[in-house]
Amino acid sequence: MSLHVDVQLLRGSFELDVQCDLSDGMLGVYGPSGSGKSTLIHLLAGMIRPTTGKITLGGNTLSDVKTRAFVPPHQRQVAVVFQDNRLWPGKTVRQNISYGYKLTPKSVRRFDPVEIAKLLKIDHLLDRKAADLSGGEQKRVAFARAILCFPQLLLLDEPTAGLDPKLIDQILPLLKQVQTLMRIPMMIVSHQLSELLSLTDHLLLIRDGRTIAQGRFMELVQDQRTFNRLNLSEPVNVLPLTVDHLDQSAGLTVMRFRNTPSAAMRYPVRGVIDDAFIAGQCVNGLLRPSDITLAMSPAETITMQNRLPGVVRQVIEQSNRHFCVVDMQAGDGEASQAPGVLVEVTQQAISEFNLRQGVHTWCLFKASALQLHADVMTGTAADCDSVHQQSRPVHELPNLKNTRCRK
Amino acid sequence: MFEQWTTQDTTAVLLTLRVALCCVGLLLLPGVFLGWLLARKQFIGRSWLEAAIHLPLVLPPVVVGYGLLVLTGRQSWIGSFFEQTLGLPIAFTWLAAVLASSVMALPLMVRTVKLAIESVDKGQEQAASVCGASPWRVWWTITFPAAWPGLLTGMILAFARSVGEFGATITFAGNIEGHTRTLPLAIFSAMQRTDGDASVHRLVIASIILSLAAVFVSEWMSRKYRDANLRSEHARSRP
Numbered sequence A: 001m002s003l004h005v006d007v008q009l010l011r012g013s014f015e016l017d018v019q020c021d022l023s024d025g026m027l028g029v030y031g032p033s034g035s036g037k038s039t040l041i042h043l044l045a046g047m048i049r050p051t052t053g054k055i056t057l058g059g060n061t062l063s064d065v066k067t068r069a070f071v072p073p074h075q076r077q078v079a080v081v082f083q084d085n086r087l088w089p090g091k092t093v094r095q096n097i098s099y100g101y102k103l104t105p106k107s108v109r110r111f112d113p114v115e116i117a118k119l120l121k122i123d124h125l126l127d128r129k130a131a132d133l134s135g136g137e138q139k140r141v142a143f144a145r146a147i148l149c150f151p152q153l154l155l156l157d158e159p160t161a162g163l164d165p166k167l168i169d170q171i172l173p174l175l176k177q178v179q180t181l182m183r184i185p186m187m188i189v190s191h192q193l194s195e196l197l198s199l200t201d202h203l204l205l206i207r208d209g210r211t212i213a214q215g216r217f218m219e220l221v222q223d224q225r226t227f228n229r230l231n232l233s234e235p236v237n238v239l240p241l242t243v244d245h246l247d248q249s250a251g252l253t254v255m256r257f258r259n260t261p262s263a264a265m266r267y268p269v270r271g272v273i274d275d276a277f278i279a280g281q282c283v284n285g286l287l288r289p290s291d292i293t294l295a296m297s298p299a300e301t302i303t304m305q306n307r308l309p310g311v312v313r314q315v316i317e318q319s320n321r322h323f324c325v326v327d328m329q330a331g332d333g334e335a336s337q338a339p340g341v342l343v344e345v346t347q348q349a350i351s352e353f354n355l356r357q358g359v360h361t362w363c364l365f366k367a368s369a370l371q372l373h374a375d376v377m378t379g380t381a382a383d384c385d386s387v388h389q390q391s392r393p394v395h396e397l398p399n400l401k402n403t404r405c406r407k
Numbered sequence B: 001m002f003e004q005w006t007t008q009d010t011t012a013v014l015l016t017l018r019v020a021l022c023c024v025g026l027l028l029l030p031g032v033f034l035g036w037l038l039a040r041k042q043f044i045g046r047s048w049l050e051a052a053i054h055l056p057l058v059l060p061p062v063v064v065g066y067g068l069l070v071l072t073g074r075q076s077w078i079g080s081f082f083e084q085t086l087g088l089p090i091a092f093t094w095l096a097a098v099l100a101s102s103v104m105a106l107p108l109m110v111r112t113v114k115l116a117i118e119s120v121d122k123g124q125e126q127a128a129s130v131c132g133a134s135p136w137r138v139w140w141t142i143t144f145p146a147a148w149p150g151l152l153t154g155m156i157l158a159f160a161r162s163v164g165e166f167g168a169t170i171t172f173a174g175n176i177e178g179h180t181r182t183l184p185l186a187i188f189s190a191m192q193r194t195d196g197d198a199s200v201h202r203l204v205i206a207s208i209i210l211s212l213a214a215v216f217v218s219e220w221m222s223r224k225y226r227d228a229n230l231r232s233e234h235a236r237s238r239p
Helices: A037-045 A093-103 A113-119 A135-147 A165-182 A193-197 A217-222 A347-352 A381-390 B007-040 B046-058 B061-072 B077-085 B094-118 B122-130 B135-164 B167-172 B183-192 B197-237
Strands: A003-011 A014-022 A026-030 A052-057 A060-064 A078-081 A153-157 A186-190 A202-207 A210-216 A237-247 A252-257 A269-272 A282-287 A293-295 A306-318 A321-329 A337-345 A360-365 A371-374
Touching: A003 A037, A014 A037, A026 A193, A037 A078, A037 A153, A037 A186, A078 A135, A078 B122, A093 A113, A093 A135, A113 A135, A135 A165, A153 A165, A165 A186, A165 A371, A186 A193, A202 A217, A210 A217, A217 A306, A217 A321, A237 A337, A269 A306, A321 A347, A321 A360, B007 B046, B007 B094, B007 B135, B007 B183, B007 B197, B046 B061, B046 B094, B061 B077, B061 B094, B061 B167, B094 B135, B094 B167, B122 B135, B135 B183, B135 B197, B167 B183, B183 B197
Parallel strands: A014 A210, A026 A186, A026 A202, A078 A153, A153 A186
Antiparallel strands: A003 A014, A003 A052, A052 A060, A202 A210, A237 A252, A237 A282, A252 A269, A282 A371, A293 A360, A306 A321, A306 A360, A321 A337
């Protein structure tokens, strides 16, 4: 199922001009508030007609101004999770989530409302009125309602807006679960880069209603036109980790990289202990580029708890800021390759330590600098493995066209 | 006082009821449709349509009655069509009373319905349509259940307007006893007579009872929806 978008919209003084392609998987739409992200969602769902341009989904033309083709929203099979949920307050949770289900032909239905309610942990709320739910519960009902429409494309408008951090920790893993379950293209709109990156590294950058670029995060970092659009002060390094054990006496959560077996682990990743986590649970460790220190030796005389060896893949110099992309090593051997991280350094550091491609280095960061977020809802080792097996590794994810830019 | 209740009084009350109910029945579909059109759709001539609907609210009722007479009287194209082809003369019949009060009540109905539909969150309708609901299904499952109390209010207002209609009715339908003499006309006629005081009192009380009954019926009908509304208001007021 592939989505091709090339639409323009003129509304008063606001102009939207978006091009993007999405074959499968998740696309994160990133841009500041007022850049037209929500308008794009409305265009894709058919709630607004474009001024010019064309939208196709899986070979079907949803909208083409030239041929005057326009599929109305109810025939598009495009589901939306709105920023404000838009549940029907007078209806029960059951009525809300089975609304689209009842309108779907039996042959298309893949899950049962009760099944989905159990998965999203709202099965105990089925007979409550939607108006009586808390913010997080409403969001989960909104997800269930969208899933049970069995869409060909799922659009999520700021899925974590207005939720407190604890709830966000519940919602983000849920999105991954939905992706694993549905295997349809998903578009997630957010103004939080780190949030998008913990879901996908495929980004569409929008600013002032225009597409700036589409591509992988690391490509965008290296592109001069897009570099300044990315807020690299956010914790943009997302380390896919598994909790190995909790060390109560040391006050540390000891983790390993997800693709590294426990036996091969030589360099554990340590975070501050959190009793919410259990051994075997999948977590994402979020880290700011400025929180990582590069050292020429493991520097065992300092208190930083994380010391991981790595090789500099690239040095990026953009607008007086300097970054090293370092491929960390979680253990010995090829299999224990950890993902590349972005490390902010100074010009002085680059010249003093002769940082360039291929230089062996050590990445040091404090346990407290690592922000840990649960990556799947349930936390058993079996769950973790099954989700990990089901969701394809990052490099196999969407087959997106490379960066496109329209001047 | 009610020992002297006459058959003329009964006729006037029954005629008023019949005219008012027919008026509400006649207005139901166009009133709701126009209210929805003005609340939800943008089209060329929208403000002209709105002005035309609201005209009877600001015009003297006698002018409206005269206008109807000119439009559908025997001399007019519409009037002659109805009389000669369908055998249904309009002017100076009880149908004229229905038509006159309908035209007078239309703005009240449309206004109330429009406000009721506007108060339904458009986003909730959009949510239904992206779930696969056709516009018709969106109306019946989302808009109508939420706007229902407002639609009911519109109907009650139209009913009350019809019960009280005087100027347009007397101009267009006349004041023919047993045919077009509704309660206000009967009260007016009784006041013209020197011995009509008792009759006036009876008919006034009958009007009050009729109007109160309409209000009670609407209260009774909207009661079961009130809980749901209170709940949603409660939800909106929550942080």
